[in-house]
Amino acid sequence: MLKLLRMCLSVAVTAVLVACGAQQDEKLTAPVSGIDQTQLDMSVHPGDDFFAYVNGLWVASTEMPADKSRYGTFDQLRDASRDNVREIIESAAAGNFPVGSDE
Numbered sequence: 138m139l140k141l142l143r144m145c146l147s148v149a150v151t152a153v154l155v156a157c158g159a160q161q162d163e164k165l166t167a168p169v170s171g172i173d174q175t176q177l178d179m180s181v182h183p184g185d186d187f188f189a190y191v192n193g194l195w196v197a198s199t200e201m202p203a204d205k206s207r208y209g210t211f212d213q214l215r216d217a218s219r220d221n222v223r224e225i226i227e228s229a230a231a232g233n234f235p236v237g238s239d240e
Contacts, residue, residue, distance in 0.1 A: 178193030189196075201208050234240035 176194055178190055181190045181193055183190040199208070199213075205212065229240045232240055
């Protein structure tokens, strides 16, 4: 019984390997990691300073507001949303719109 199970298993493994080998003729593409490598600071070795390697370009190109003790991408999104809402409210308040309209 064990001999039959081993033989079936080896046949199955061989079939899988042959099937995978047949697909090697197709054009292979490089895997995509989902990490935007253009934003990495390649001048820093990741083993020396990983924070600078990952965040160095953002830190160098982003100005820290004087009134904040911390500032990141979520803070930028919040500030942009607040500014957009303020602009919508101010334009609605300045307009002469009919009563009952959305404005």
